[in-house]
Amino acid sequence: MALEMRLPVARKPLSESLGRESKKHLVVPGDTITTDTGFMRGHGTYMGEEKLIASVAGSVERVNKLICVKALKTRYNGEVGDIVVGRITEVQQKRWKVETNSRLDSVLLLSSMNLPGGELAEVQAVFSDGAVSLHTRSLKYGKLGQGVLVQVSPSLVKRQKTHFHDLPCGASVILGNNGFIWVYPTPEHKEDDAGGFIANLEPVSLTDREVISRLRNCIVSLATQRMMLYDTSILYCYEASLPHQIKDILKPEIMEEIVMETRQRLLEQEG
């Protein structure tokens, strides 16, 4: 069996290779944001004496009279209309508890489900203490069949119009707003009647499995390098990784190279 070992090497900070400076106003807890009392305070701030003080480390965002501090990394905060992917952790009398990487477990009421399995759901309401209530509104949502779950930070998932993407490489991906990403083989024929009611347990072909593994590694490497995740970035990363073997993608040097190339292509496409 081949074994690979590597010795410790000093890392240089990732941002140096980008050579940019951040133009935002960055604060740490205890910093005074402003002494002007005309502003309304939002998330990440609190009122102390007569000053507005930051309570998390992040960037200040100012929208008209509202000031809030967006933390770098937080748990998922539910908002109405978000798509989430979760795992059922508990079954109670009339509802199910779903783990969605947020502050409290979300609830899925049996009355708001179409099928007895619903794991892909839409956020219907947010309770006052931050727990979210989910519902599976149409047959498009529901129990997920075979596939791979990747957990990343919620702040890395870009908010877009649609979160279901069928990638041309042969697999599909669902980007949950809570940072849970589901990669699965593209179903051959869309069945509109039962939907995901019948769990599809047929064995997945080797080529499909390779595509899914490669996608999963690409998503993990993008998340490690803290890049925003959306269908274009995942697709470019996949294409950039084709020359390498699937298991090599997770090695630090190759990861950096692939993500650098992805960044380059995205910049070219925009500018």
Added chain:
Amino acid sequence: MAGLELLSDQGYRVDGRRAGELRKIQARMGVFAQADGSAYIEQGNTKALAVVYGPHEIRGSRARALPDRALVNCQYSSATFSTGERKRRPHGDRKSCEMGLQLRQTFEAAILTQLHPRSQIDIYVQVLQADGGTYAACVNAATLAVLDAGIPMRDFVCACSAGFVDGTALADLSHVEEAAGGPQLALALLPASGQIALLEMDARLHEDHLEQVLEAAARASRDVHTVLDRVVRQHVQEASVLLGD
């Protein structure tokens, strides 16, 4: 050791520092990808690692959930190889429990728990190498880890230890100085407002000297704050650049 001079005539300590001088501090945030927040700190030869999970749903008994604020749960553990002699420390022993309780009191004062009712925040600290000032290193590491997790806090919590030898207050005691048996004070401070989160001393000290020692500890804590502040700003700057503007 009778012949060991903790403070020489010229004002130098055993390791060459001045009375109010801190040891070199190096810290890094975000060392564990799987935890919500993590940090590693080295204060001289004392090394501590802190990991934070949360806020998340209360595990175990639901009865412990507080309806208006979050529950802070701290656990302290010391590695077997952390001291000079290898010593196995079982998890529930008195020192670990007491440290855990002190850390919990410290962080309940600093974290804005009202924002997360019915949830739980777990802070796990492990000391990898103990060379004096373990409580201070744990608090400093835990502060960075809580910041890394994005949990709202009133302010940094910076801690430092202080002692008293020959009429002079010493800041940031090393193991040699602690083992000499003099009075030692541990202070955790919220620097911006100057409020004390925790003050602990279990030795005999004349009350006339208390103010001097407290002043030295407070000044040292503010110096620690300067270092930690720089570390956090650098980390936030780097992450902000990577995410793109």
